[in-house]
Amino acid sequence: MATKQEATQTRERLLAAARQTIRGRGITGLTLDAVAKEAGVSKGGLLHHFPSKEALVEGILKHLFEVFEARVQHYFELEAPTPGRWLRAYVRANFADEPLPLELGTVVMIAMTENPALLGRVQEDYQRWEERLLADGVSRARALVIRQAADAFWLDQSIRTSREDEADRLAVMNELLKLTEMDAR
Amino acid sequence: MATKQEATQTRERLLAAARQTIRGRGITGLTLDAVAKEAGVSKGGLLHHFPSKEALVEGILKHLFEVFEARVQHYFELEAPTPGRWLRAYVRANFADEPLPLELGTVVMIAMTENPALLGRVQEDYQRWEERLLADGVSRARALVIRQAADAFWLDQSIRTSREDEADRLAVMNELLKLTEMDAR
DNA sequence: CAATAAAAACCGTCCAGACGGTTGGTAAGA
């Protein structure tokens, strides 16, 4: 029963449950009890994989970063090898359908306001993206603007109560993609 | 001792204390006890002014929105009456020095993930801005991009550990201001 | 201008449940 494979599965189930808990119960709803219950695991079991809540938050954070990074990579390969390629991939990854950014934003927020030290540990990844995005053949200021606008997508999407913003979403994405090309350095 | 004026002062002290609590103890650190203690008021006193935690969050939210609105108004009056005037005021308000946006973002986040109904109540204000920003003589897509990028400023600033990003900050702001002018409709 | 009624502005205590985390165990594979 306790094979290594099943252990990893449990770990992933716990991470998935944590994400679901955030989606369903909000920031302060992310508690050990809730996550354990959501995953169908005892709290002791949860604490076996993540020995503290901080460790759990860090786990979610790292996992989401990894998923997001994979997404960027995916879109990068589909993108034409012209200046702004990384930026366009980054934009597309943010505007992809699955609601990853919302959870990512939430967890980043928790970490940010509550445990800056933790955030620092994950920041290396962020730094790597930053460098790629800024050495992408687009002016620094323009690149920063594009990244910021893309980052804010989840925020924006969450504030406006679900109107049929599909058109706007595409419009914003296309505008950002265009901005990567109008400013080749 | 408890004149109407001082009562309002207490209310404002409570709101200030709540903001300070967020800054100092993070999202989950925002508790009634903590706020009351920070304000030097009993918990009963706090609950007199804000009969529930939800009411407190709503109070902070409304207050911050008001402050921000006043800021936008202020910068609007300084701005040249050419297309993109509201957008430029909005950008400047976001990039102003005082660290309002971080708390705003935090509270919006709490409300957003935890109590969407509450957020809806404050959304009228947001809607008003939105309309102004979109009827500003700049194309819709461009306007949306600019607003999003401005919104994300606080997020961005908080994630990157205080490097000397002052130059970047100004660069981003100026780029956004420029983008309001390059796209007159 | 008192006298007084009534409302508003608080305080201090208490509580039931939720919180993060500990402990002592069991079962199974290596």
Add this chain to the structure above:
DNA sequence: TCTTACCAACCGTCTGGACGGTTTTTATTG
């Protein structure tokens, strides 16, 4: 036999909020 993977019960503290009291302000009279 030792380690890994888990469970169930439990602990001390904190949580949002209820409650009853007390003091101060305001409104209403005579």
